[in-house]
Amino acid sequence: MRLLVVTQYFWPENFRINDLVAELVRRGHEVTILTGRPNYPQGKVFPQYIENLAAFSRFEGQEVIRVPMVPRGTGGIRLMLNYFTFAVNATVLGLWKLRGRQFDAVFAYEPSPITVGLPAAALRAVKRAPMAFWVLDLWPETLEAIGVVRSPALLRMVGKLVTFIYRRCDLILAQSKSFIPQIRRYAGSDGRIEYFPSWAESLFDASDVASAAEVAEQPDSFNVMFAGNIGDAQDFPAILAAAERLKEHRHIRWLIVGDGRMFGWVTEEIERRSLQDTVVLLGRYPVERMPSFFRHAHALLVSLKDEPIFAMTIPGKLQSYLVAGIPIVAMLNGEGAEIVQSVGAGLTCASGDHEALVARVLELSRMTDAERAQMGRDAQALSMREFDRDTLIGRLENWLKTMSYGKCPPCGSQEAK
Secondary structure (H helix, E strand, O other): EEEEEEEEOOOOOOHHHHHHHHHHHHHHEEEEEEEEEEOOOOOOHHHHHHHHHHOOEEEEOOOEEEOOOOOOOOHHHHHHHHHHHHHHHHHHHHHHOOOOOOOOOEEEEEOOOHHHHHHHHHHHHHHHOEEEEEEOOOOOOOHHHHHOOOOOOHHHHHHHHHHHHOOOOEEEEEEOOOOHHHHHHHHHOOEEEEOOOOOOHHHHHOOOOOOOOOOOHHHHHEEEEEOOOOOHOOOOOHHHHHHHHHHOOOEEEEEEEEOOHHHHHHHHHHOOOOOOOOOEEEOOOOHHHHHHHOOOOEEEEEEEEOOOOHHHOOHHOOOOOHOOOOOOOOOOOOOHHHHHHOOOOOOEEEOOOOHEEEHHHOOOOOHOHHHHHHHHHHHHHHHHHHHOOOHHHHHHHHHHHHOOOOOOOOOOOOOOO
16 A cells, blocks of 8 residues: 555654554555654754754655654743644645655544644545544643643634544544544544554563663662653652652652653752652653663553543553553553553552552552562553554554545444444
8 A cells, every 4th residue: 555644743753653654664565754853852853853854754765754843842832833833834845745646545643733634634635545543632622631721712613623634534543442432522423433542562572671771770679660751641740749758768769761841840849859869860762772671660650640531541651561561550540540450460549649659659569579470461461462563553454455445444333342
C-alpha cells in the first residue's frame, strides 16, 4: 500500500508513531510522512535538526515532509499557535508538496491536538483516499480537564470542530474501550469505530541490557521509577506529596526520567520540600535508552489526574511498563487501573490520593523479590495477550487494506470485545 501518515509529532521526537511507521515499512508498504519540525517536549526546534535538515528528511528509507510551525514554547498562547500553525501549514503546504501524488489510505495520529485532523481531512478529500484517525486523546474533554479551556462557549466550538473532523473519517480508532461512547457522541451513529490500543515497542522486552550509568547505585534502595511526560495530566503535585511523606524512609528513591511542561515546577518543588536525597530528576533520554533505566526500577509508576476523562484513558506508558516485567504502582482511576488489577500486575490506588500511593509503595517495598517477580511475569503475560505489537499492527494493516479497496468493514463490531 501507499500510505500517507499525517502527524504533528514524529522522529526524532519520541512517539509510538515512529515504531508504527518503521513496522509498516518492514512489512513492505510505501509510507510518506507529513509532519512538523521537531520541538517536543522542550518547546524549541531541536538543534540537531536545524544543523542538518537533510538528515531528518528520510526515516527508514521513507520520505518525511516537514512544514514550518511556531514551536511550542512555554506558555498557553504559544501552544495554541503551535497547534494552529501546524494545522494551517500542513494543509496548505502539504497539499502543494504532495501535488500529483496518490495514496491508498491516509492515517492520522492524534495524541493531541485534534487539529491534526484538519490537514488529514483535506488530503483525504483531494487525494480521494480513505482516512483512519487514531484517537489517543479526547477533545474537548481533555482541554477542560487540564484547565486549558474553561469557557463553555469555547468548549462547544471545539466540540463542533471535533464533529467536523470525526465525520470525515472512514475509520476512527479508539485507544481505550471507554473512548468509544465519547467518540460516538461526535462521530454520529454511522461513525466507524474500532478499539485499537497502544502497544509496547519491542525494545522494552529486554533483560540483557546494561543498567544506565546515569543512575547512581544505592545498595538496599527501593526504586520507584516514573518514565515519560512530566505534564499537568500526570499529577506531579500528588506524586511529590507522596514522596514528601516518605522522605524519612531513606531506602525509597523516586527516579523520574523524562521532560515536559512541568519539569521546572517539579525541580523547584524538590528543592523547596528538601527532597533532593530521595527524588532524582534524570532528564529526557531517547526511547531506546529506557530499558537501561528500567533495570534500576523495583516498581514503575503511572499516574493521571482525578478527572473523568482520564478514567477513560489507558496511559501510553502502561503497555511499555507491562512488557518490561516490573511491578506497576498505578495512581489511576477507570480503565487503566482495571488493566493492572485484572491480573495482579501491580498495586493501584485512586487518582490524586497521595496517602494511598504512600501505602502502596510501602507495601511493594516490603514484598519479597519472589512476590514482585511474579507480578512482573503476570504483567508480561497480560501484555502478550492483550497488547501484542505484531497482532495489533497486523490488525491495523488489514483495516487499512480493506479501506483502500473500498471495503472498510462495519465498525462497531469490536466495541463489545
